[in-house]
Amino acid sequence: MHSKSLYQEVILDHNRKPRNYGTLEHSNHHAVGHNPLCGDRLEIALNLDGQNIDGIAFHGESCAICKASASMMTSVVKGKTRSDAEILIQEFRDMALGKLDPSGEHHLGRLTVFAGVRDLPTRVKCAILPWHTLHAALNSVNSISTEAADDPVHASVDSAS
Amino acid sequence: MTSLESIVASQPTPSLDIDRIRADFPILKLKVDGQSLVFLDSAASSQMPQQVIDRLVRYQTTQHANIHRAVHYLSELATAEFEQARHKLQHFINAREDREVIFTSGTTESINLVMHGYGRKFIGPGDEIILTTLEHHSNIVPWQMLAEEKGAKIRVVPINDAGELLIDEYENLFNERTKFVSVMHVSNALGSINPVKQMIEFAHARGVPVLIDGAQAAPHMKIDVQDLGCDFYVFSGHKMCGPTGIGILYGKADILERMQPFKGGGDMILSVTFEKTIYNTIPQKFEAGTPPIAAAIGFGAAVDYLSAISLEAIAAHEHALLNYATEQMRLLPGVHIVGNAALKAAVLSFVVEGVHPHDIGTLLNQQGVAVRTGHHCAQPVMQRFKIPATSRASFAFYNTMDEVDTLIEAISSAQKVFA
Numbered sequence: 001m002h003s004k005s006l007y008q009e010v011i012l013d014h015n016r017k018p019r020n021y022g023t024l025e026h027s028n029h030h031a032v033g034h035n036p037l038c039g040d041r042l043e044i045a046l047n048l049d050g051q052n053i054d055g056i057a058f059h060g061e062s063c064a065i066c067k068a069s070a071s072m073m074t075s076v077v078k079g080k081t082r083s084d085a086e087i088l089i090q091e092f093r094d095m096a097l098g099k100l101d102p103s104g105e106h107h108l109g110r111l112t113v114f115a116g117v118r119d120l121p122t123r124v125k126c127a128i129l130p131w132h133t134l135h136a137a138l139n140s141v142n143s144i145s146t147e148a149a150d151d152p153v154h155a156s157v158d159s160a161s
Numbered sequence: 162m163t164s165l166e167s168i169v170a171s172q173p174t175p176s177l178d179i180d181r182i183r184a185d186f187p188i189l190k191l192k193v194d195g196q197s198l199v200f201l202d203s204a205a206s207s208q209m210p211q212q213v214i215d216r217l218v219r220y221q222t223t224q225h226a227n228i229h230r231a232v233h234y235l236s237e238l239a240t241a242e243f244e245q246a247r248h249k250l251q252h253f254i255n256a257r258e259d260r261e262v263i264f265t266s267g268t269t270e271s272i273n274l275v276m277h278g279y280g281r282k283f284i285g286p287g288d289e290i291i292l293t294t295l296e297h298h299s300n301i302v303p304w305q306m307l308a309e310e311k312g313a314k315i316r317v318v319p320i321n322d323a324g325e326l327l328i329d330e331y332e333n334l335f336n337e338r339t340k341f342v343s344v345m346h347v348s349n350a351l352g353s354i355n356p357v358k359q360m361i362e363f364a365h366a367r368g369v370p371v372l373i374d375g376a377q378a379a380p381h382m383k384i385d386v387q388d389l390g391c392d393f394y395v396f397s398g399h400k401m402c403g404p405t406g407i408g409i410l411y412g413k414a415d416i417l418e419r420m421q422p423f424k425g426g427g428d429m430i431l432s433v434t435f436e437k438t439i440y441n442t443i444p445q446k447f448e449a450g451t452p453p454i455a456a457a458i459g460f461g462a463a464v465d466y467l468s469a470i471s472l473e474a475i476a477a478h479e480h481a482l483l484n485y486a487t488e489q490m491r492l493l494p495g496v497h498i499v500g501n502a503a504l505k506a507a508v509l510s511f512v513v514e515g516v517h518p519h520d521i522g523t524l525l526n527q528q529g530v531a532v533r534t535g536h537h538c539a540q541p542v543m544q545r546f547k548i549p550a551t552s553r554a555s556f557a558f559y560n561t562m563d564e565v566d567t568l569i570e571a572i573s574s575a576q577k578v579f580a
Contacts, residue, residue: 007524007578015579038519038535039549061549063517064579123523 006065006116006123014068019075024057029140033060033133035125040066042129044074044137051081058133063126065117070130072111082138089131096124177470177478182559185210185466189559196529199564204349204377204508204555205533206399209463213402216462220455227451229428243454246461247444253464254394255385256411263417263447264457267408268376269299271395272343274410274447275372276303278420280341286312288340291364293318293326294545295348295355298538300374304343318344320545324351324500331360335367342371346378350539350553351500352483352508354378361390370416376400380557381479381506383472386411398456403463407456410447417443424449475558479507482556486565493573499551507556510537513572516579518550524575525552530568 027045034041042060046053056078058070073092077085084107091108094100098118102108117127183189188208191198200208220242226235228243244259251259265271280303284290290304294317301315308315316339318331326344342364347354361371372393375384380401386394393416397408412420422429422440426449431439440446467475486509490496495514513521522534533553536543543549554568 007520012579039543040519041549063519065520120523123519126519 006114006120008113010072010110010113011064011068014071015064018058018067018071020057020071020078022057022059024055027055027057029137031133031137031140033129033136035062035066035129038063038126040126040129042066042070042133044070044130044133046134046137048082048138051083053077053080053082053085056134058130062129065114065123065126066129069114069127072113073130073134076109076111077134085134085138089135092131093128096127177474177558179478179559179561182470183561185212186559187211187214193529193531194527196527199528199530199560199567201554201556201560201564201568202531202533203380203557203560204400204553206405207380207402207557208559209402209404210466212466213404213459213462217404217455217459220458224458225455228454229445239454242458243452246457249461249464250409253384253468254379254411255387257387258414260443261411261414261417263410263412263444264452265395265408265410265447266406266453267397267399268374268395271393271408271410272300272372272374273303274423275343275393275395275412275420276307277423278447279370279416280304280307281310282419282421284311284313284340287338288313289316289334289336289338290314291316291318291331291334291339291342291344291369293331293344293355294320294541295324295326295351295353295539296343296345296541297349297374297376298540300343300345301541304341313340314338317541320353320542323502324348324353324542325502326353326355326360328356328359332363335363335369339364339367339369342369343374344371345374345376347375347381347506347508348500348502348539348542349377349508350537350542350551351502351510352505352555353500353502354504354506357391358389365390377506377508380467380475381472382476392416398460398463401463402466403460404453404456406453407460409460412443414443417447420447422446422449426450470558478558479556479560482560482562482565483507483509485562486554486556486568489565489569490572493569493576495576496572499546499548509554509556510551511554511572512548512551513576516575518552520579521552521572521575524578525568525571528567528571528574530571532568 024045027047029048030045032043040062042062044058046056056074058074091100091106095102095115096117102112102115114127117123186208224238224242226239228240230236247259247262250262256262316334319327346357357373364371370392373391375394375396379396392413394411399405429441429446429449431441497512499510518534525532535550
């Protein structure tokens with residue numbers, strides 16, 4: 001896939017006008033994600049009402065791919081249950097790594113606009129960072145890094161701060 | 162007019178036959194996504210001319226054996242070629258003697274060698290080491306490790322908004338505890354050329370030895386270590402048309418002799434018993450184990466190649482590229498050059514309003530243009546300018562004005578994507 005098709009209008013739009021950008025008045029889960037290689041930094045706050053993601057917001061300094069990914073992610077998971085969000089996290093991650101066929105069966109919907117990152121290995125982390133950070137927030141891990149020794153998706157629970 | 166510009170303007174500079182030079186670099190003919198490659202990342206690693214590639218092949222095909230070990234034909238030949246490469250490097254930087262040139266795996270290892278060999282022996286609790294804000298992480302972290310181990314202290318020379326070292330501040334940092342200065346010759350992140358000769362003179366007047374990190378200088382200007390007077394000068398082969406995995410540490414012979422070894426092993430000893438080991442003389446004292454023989458010989462071929470073109474001609478061409486690129490980039494609205502030192506090597510760091518450097522890098526790649534994006538292993542520089550990252554175009558003598566035009570057009574079209 002040509003990198004040109006990664007910068008589609010929907011991604012550019014979410015970068016220009018990110019949804020759920022800012023902070024939450026009431027939140028009970030929080031995490032910060034870092035990509036030390038490019039200096040990206042993303043904070044996610046969310047409010048879990050029982051198992052339900054009641055509210056979610058993000059802010060930080062990042063590239064367009066990361067910001068659009070965070071914007072679309074927060075729009076999609078708002079109102080969903082924690083376990084639905086975890087399924088999406090896994091599916092998004094698999095898609096970005098080329099392990100999930102975007103034309104196959106999944107729950108990603110229009111998040112498949114990010115499928116192209118699988119051909120840009122250096123940009124995979126940009127797209128995945130918000131999802132890693134969401135996973136960490138859901139599991140109340142305060143800080144994650146894309147350069148952690150282990151895959152944060154699997155390691156975050158026991159590698160708390 | 163800066164002094165470098167006046168030098169360039171006042172002297173008849175040998176001009177480069179750029180077409181002939183480009184024909185020497187097979188990789189420059191590569192297409193990326195159907196576009197001609199525009200390689201503007203030579204500050205990270207430069208490309209290799211056919212002459213160096215051929216030299217590596219010739220060595221591996223007809224001359225390879227382990228060195229300094231055996232009496233057979235190939236070992237003697239390989240040893241002679243390896244030592245010849247050392248001699249070429251000695252000549253290239255005008256060191257007094259061959260034994261002042263130590264082969265290392267590169268700039269990083271050279272600095273670590275000095276940290277272990279000199280620092281751990283001669284720097285103690287309360288002593289101070291002077292570095293600068295501009296340093297690459299490889300000239301920060303080893304000294305921090307030493308400072309932590311010894312209870313020594315790091316002092317940092319600040320820079321101004323143009324990315325130039327504040328020399329008054331440098332001079333003010335000196336006191337009776339100052340034991341070492343380690344400073345880069347040319348900034349990899351901003352291109353600033355530091356007044357190292359003046360800094361060395363100041364330090365020496367106070368009896369303080371100086372290491373110069375020349376990784377970004379040696380490929381672009383004539384280096385004369387005797388004229389500079391530095392105690393150590395370090396650089397890598399792969400940034401100057403040579404192979405990766407090879408670099409040198411130049412050190413004054415008397416200091417190298419006083420230093421302790423860095424790595425222990427074969428070749429660095431005269432005799433070994435379990436009671437006592439006697440170390441070899443320099444340079445072997447610092448070259449434990451089998452070195453990257455082919456890479457060293459390739460490095461020798463690379464400096465032959467650069468010398469044949471002449472470093473003066475290389476510097477003049479690169480300076481013209483930098484001036485033209487700077488001029489053109491300043492015409493782009495929303496594009497800001499980071500680092501505007503009066504004396505600069507051909508490195509152009511920039512940020513584009515509203516577009517993250519990583520997106521710039523990906524969109525430029527789409528046009529075949531290879532630039533580097535990120536913090537360039539110089540996070541303190543990024544912190545100084547309060548930015549997370551920059552995009553960096555770095556030019557080598559094989560780049561052309563047409564490639565500068567392609568860069569500028571590619572930035573402009575990336576801006577349109579984000580408009």
